[in-house]
Amino acid sequence: MPANNIQTRRFGPSPAPAASGQAVLVTHALAAGAVAAWFGLVAREALWLAGVAAVAALLAGVVGSLAVHQGRKRAVAIAAVAWAVVALVGGHVLVTRQSDFWQGFHLDAEVGWYPIANADGFSFEGGEGRYAATTDRFGHRNRLPYPADGRLPVLVQGDSNIFGFNLAGDDTFCRRWMARGGRDCFNAGVPGFGPHQYALQDRILARQGLRADRRLVVFNLANDFSLAALATPYLLPRPYHYLDGGEPRETGPVAHPFRRQVYGHHFIAPLAEYDHGLRTVTLGRDWANVPSAIESCPLAAYLLEKVGARLVAAYVHAFGRDAEIRGKIFNPYNPAWQIQAVEHWPAPYRAFLPHFDALIGRVAAGEMGPTTMVLMPMKEQVVPAARRLLTAGMNAATVDIGALNRVVTAAARKHGVTVIDPTPAFMRHPDPDSLYQRDGHLSAAGMDLLVGETLTALAAR
Numbered sequence: 001m002p003a004n005n006i007q008t009r010r011f012g013p014s015p016a017p018a019a020s021g022q023a024v025l026v027t028h029a030l031a032a033g034a035v036a037a038w039f040g041l042v043a044r045e046a047l048w049l050a051g052v053a054a055v056a057a058l059l060a061g062v063v064g065s066l067a068v069h070q071g072r073k074r075a076v077a078i079a080a081v082a083w084a085v086v087a088l089v090g091g092h093v094l095v096t097r098q099s100d101f102w103q104g105f106h107l108d109a110e111v112g113w114y115p116i117a118n119a120d121g122f123s124f125e126g127g128e129g130r131y132a133a134t135t136d137r138f139g140h141r142n143r144l145p146y147p148a149d150g151r152l153p154v155l156v157q158g159d160s161n162i163f164g165f166n167l168a169g170d171d172t173f174c175r176r177w178m179a180r181g182g183r184d185c186f187n188a189g190v191p192g193f194g195p196h197q198y199a200l201q202d203r204i205l206a207r208q209g210l211r212a213d214r215r216l217v218v219f220n221l222a223n224d225f226s227l228a229a230l231a232t233p234y235l236l237p238r239p240y241h242y243l244d245g246g247e248p249r250e251t252g253p254v255a256h257p258f259r260r261q262v263y264g265h266h267f268i269a270p271l272a273e274y275d276h277g278l279r280t281v282t283l284g285r286d287w288a289n290v291p292s293a294i295e296s297c298p299l300a301a302y303l304l305e306k307v308g309a310r311l312v313a314a315y316v317h318a319f320g321r322d323a324e325i326r327g328k329i330f331n332p333y334n335p336a337w338q339i340q341a342v343e344h345w346p347a348p349y350r351a352f353l354p355h356f357d358a359l360i361g362r363v364a365a366g367e368m369g370p371t372t373m374v375l376m377p378m379k380e381q382v383v384p385a386a387r388r389l390l391t392a393g394m395n396a397a398t399v400d401i402g403a404l405n406r407v408v409t410a411a412a413r414k415h416g417v418t419v420i421d422p423t424p425a426f427m428r429h430p431d432p433d434s435l436y437q438r439d440g441h442l443s444a445a446g447m448d449l450l451v452g453e454t455l456t457a458l459a460a461r
Contacts, residue, residue, distance in 0.1 A: 020070035030060035063339025114236025158218035206367035222378035257292035277330035284309030422453035
């Protein structure tokens with residue numbers, strides 16, 4: 001047969017350069033969309049962006065496979081590697097620029113955490129969003145100049161309510177105090193603080209050369225007692241006081257191997273046997289067995305904290321719902337048992353009572369000056385609708401709205417501390433709901449009432 005009559009036959013699909021090129025371009029476009037959604041997820045933590053990123057990445061994989069089938073394997077491989085690098089490098093940069101825990105705070109070995117100093121209108125992070133606040137050289141929300149001799153007419157300590165969560169500067173405790181004719185008031189409130197830190201902070205302020213003619217400690221009945229039973233409130237460690245064989249002890253400065261809120265929920269050492277009841281309060285956020293070296297890779301730590309925690313939560317919700325419900329009986333955040341008679345409190349909190357008594361003794365022994373404790377009632381004590389929601393399903397015979405008030409008052413008076421309890425005035429208010437923000441923090445009206453009742457009580461003494 002003549003050579004020019006020999007025919008060759010190709011096997012497999014014929015290349016389609018135009019179609020394969022378009023498939024590569026679509027792959028790039030979808031990968032870019034997936035990476036953009038990923039960046040948005042890291043920056044804003046909007047869960048819907050996770051779905052967008054997943055769908056875009058899946059479609060990129062499908063179209064990329066089509067391009068490979070059309071003979072563009074190398075181009076698809078380059079696209080996959082390039083976009084993966086962009087996603088990893090960009091994600092790393094975004095994560096390292098984010099706050100590792102509450103925005104506007106830094107970790108502190110002596111008290112656990114503290115607001116940043118010299119902030120001017122900074123957007124601080126709270127449980128229900130962000131709010132602007134200005135701090136002084138100590139990190140306090142205070143604009144008064146400190147006296148040259150360090151003598152403060154009034155110093156007030158407290159938690160986020162005293163710092164002024166979601167309140168304008170003029171509506172914070174000290175500003176309302178002075179507007180009502182009170183002496184110069186210096187605000188040392190720090191979000192998340194409780195009685196352990198009030199004692200420690202007092203020592204720090206005294207070391208800085210400050211003293212007070214009157215020291216006010218505002219005790220938040222919503223969680224200052226319950227969280228004091230924990231070594232890691234808000235998933236962060238801080239030093240604490242406890243009794244050991246009847247003798248008062250204090251843990252030393254704390255280490256923070258992870259610069260984020262991932263330390264789980266754990267009771268103070270004498271109550272460690274009850275830790276099992278806290279395991280499911282915040283799922284997937286206990287890094288007790290995670291190597292601390294992971295903190296050197298911010299992106300890996302971020303994924304473990306955000307994605308890992310959600311996967312753990314999803315698994316428990318799906319396959320361990322009963323255990324999850326049982327495991328939350330020791331929940332320390334605005335728990336229902338706090339408005340029950342003491343004998344109905346969960347075992348670890350009843351066992352905490354002698355440690356609490358000793359702790360209040362440490363608060364009372366402060367170096368700043370004579371101490372007055374002001375009780376700030378929780379929303380569930382004051383607002384009937386909130387109380388009904390909290391006590392739903394509870395035996396009405398066990399409800400005792402003032403049980404915790406009496407416990408705190410007895411401990412404070414035992415150690416020579418004057419106690420002011422404005423709870424009755426809050427409950428008599430014609431519009432009790434107006435005294436609180438949605439999440440239970442005091443509103444401007446609530447803060448004004450707290451200040452007014454405190455001034456009136458002090459004037460009567």
